[in-house]
Amino acid sequence: MIHPIVGLGHSILRQVAKPVEKDYPGLKELVADMYETMYAADGVGLAAPQINLPIRLVVVGFRPYDEKTETYGEPTEEHTLINPEIVAFGEKKDWFNEGCLSVPDIHEDVLRPTTIRLRWYDEEWNLHDEEIDGLFARVAQHEVDHLEGKVFTDRLSNLKRTMIKRKLNDVVSGRVRTAYRMLKMFVMLATAAVLTACGPSREERVAQIEEMEDSVFESPAALDTNVAEELTTLYMAFADKYPADSLTPAYLMKAAETQAGILHTERAIALYDRVVDNYPDFGDVPMCLFLKGNAYEQNEQFDEARRTYEEFLEKYPDHYMAPSTRQMLPMIGMSAEEMLDYIMAHASDTLIAGV
Ligand code: ZN
Numbered sequence: 065m066i067h068p069i070v071g072l073g074h075s076i077l078r079q080v081a082k083p084v085e086k087d088y089p090g091l092k093e094l095v096a097d098m099y100e101t102m103y104a105a106d107g108v109g110l111a112a113p114q115i116n117l118p119i120r121l122v123v124v125g126f127r128p129y130d131e132k133t134e135t136y137g138e139p140t141e142e143h144t145l146i147n148p149e150i151v152a153f154g155e156k157k158d159w160f161n162e163g164c165l166s167v168p169d170i171h172e173d174v175l176r177p178t179t180i181r182l183r184w185y186d187e188e189w190n191l192h193d194e195e196i197d198g199l200f201a202r203v204a205q206h207e208v209d210h211l212e213g214k215v216f217t218d219r220l221s222n223l224k225r226t227m228i229k230r231k232l233n234d235v236v237s238g239r240v241r242t243a244y245r246m247l248k249m250f251v252m253l254a255t256a257a258v259l260t261a262c263g264p265s266r267e268e269r270v271a272q273i274e275e276m277e278d279s280v281f282e283s284p285a286a287l288d289t290n291v292a293e294e295l296t297t298l299y300m301a302f303a304d305k306y307p308a309d310s311l312t313p314a315y316l317m318k319a320a321e322t323q324a325g326i327l328h329t330e331r332a333i334a335l336y337d338r339v340v341d342n343y344p345d346f347g348d349v350p351m352c353l354f355l356k357g358n359a360y361e362q363n364e365q366f367d368e369a370r371r372t373y374e375e376f377l378e379k380y381p382d383h384y385m386a387p388s389t390r391q392m393l394p395m396i397g398m399s400a401e402e403m404l405d406y407i408m409a410h411a412s413d414t415l416i417a418g419v
Contacts (some may be wrong), residue, residue, distance in 0.1 A: 066104045066244075067116070068115070068246055069083070069101070069245070070114050071246050073236030077213065081112065084146050091121075092187065097115075103139075108124065109204075110165065111210035112211075113210050118209045122208070124141075124145065126140055126141045143184075145182075145184040146418050147185055148182060150205065151193070152346050156179070158177075162306075164216055167215060168235060168242045169234075169235070170217065172220055179195060181196075222387050222388045223391055232411055237324065237325040296323055296331075299319035299322070303316050307342075311338050314348070317335075317351075324359050327362065329362050332355075332356075333359050340374050350379070350380040350383045352375065353380070354385050357369050357372035373396070378391060
C-alpha cells in the first residue's frame with residue numbers, strides 16, 4: 065500500500081522518533097509498504113516519520129534508471145534500517161546535492177562525512193555494524209536526521225535558508241505540486257476543521273478525524289479557496305464555542321495559516337494577533353508572531369513586517385527562527401537584484417561560499 069508522504073510543516077517531522085519494538089505489529093507489511101511508497105515517489109530513502117509514523121524505521125533502495133525508456137529497473141541494493149544508529153563519522157566530508165520527498169522542489173548541496181559506521185537491525189532482526197560509504201552513507205545520514213526531527217534544509221547556512229524561504233513557505237502551506245500523494249498541511253487543516261463542525265461532543269469529533277482523513281486525502285480538489293474559507297469558518301466556530309479549549313489556539317493559528325495560504329493576509333494577521341493576545345501560554349505564540357511578520361511581508365507592508373520581526377527578535381532572541389530573521393531583516397522589501405547586491409556587499413567570504 066502506498067502511503068501519502070508528510071510535507072515539511074507537519075509536526076511529526078520535528079519529533080524524535082521512538083525505537084521500534086521487536087513485536088511491532090505488522091512490521092514486515094509496513095516495511096514492504098515503505099519500499100512501495102518510496103519507489104512510487106522515485107525516492108532512494110524514506111523514514112517512517114515521513115509517512116506519519118513516529119518510529120525509528122528507514123528504507124533505502126537504489127534502482128538503475130534507463131534514460132531511453134524512462135523507467136527504473138529492479139533494485140540493485142536495498143537496506144531496511146531498524147533502530148539505526150550512527151556510531152562514528154569519518155573525517156572526510158563532501159558536498160552532495162540533496163532533496164527530500166517531504167520538501168519537494170528544493171535541492172541544495174549539503175556537506176556531510178563521506179563514510180560512517182552504522183549500526184542497525186534488518187527485517188530479520190540481525191544486527192549489522194558496518195563501515196559504509198557512497199550513496200548509502202549519504203542517504204543513511206539524511207534518513208537518520210529524519211528520526212531526530214531534522215530535515216536537510218536545517219543543515220543549510222542561515223543565508224541560504226533565507227534565500228529559499230519563500231519556497232520553503234510554499235512547501236509548508238501546501239502550495240507545491242508533486243507526482244506523488246502528499247499529506248499536506250492544508251489537507252490536514254481541512255480534516256481537523258471538518259471535524260470541528262460535526263458530532264455533538266468533542267470526543268466524537270476527535271474520533272471522526274481519522275475517519276474523515278482518508279476521504280479528504282482522496283480529493284486533492286478540496287484544496288481551493290472555497291474550502292479554505294469553509295475551514296476557517298469551522299476553526300473559528302470551534303474557537304468561539306470553546307475559547308478555553310487546549311486545541312483552540314492551535315486551531316486559530318491554523319485558521320491564520322489557511323488564510324495566509326490563500327493570500328488573505330489581513331485576516332491572517334488579525335488571527336495571529338488573536339492567538340498572541342489571548343493565549344500567552346500557547347507554545348507556538350513566538351511562531352505566530354514570526355508568521356505575522358511573514359504575512360505583512362507577503363502583503364508588501366514592509367514597515368509593519370520589519371516592526372513585527374523586530375518585536376519577535378526582542379521577545380524571543382533565542383528562537384530557532386531568530387538567526388535567519390536577523391539576517392533577513394535588512395533585506396525586507398528589496399527586489400531580488402537588490403538583495404543579491406546587498407548580500408555581495410555585506411556577506412563575509414565564508415557566507416558567500418555557503419551560497
Ligand atoms: Zn528526507
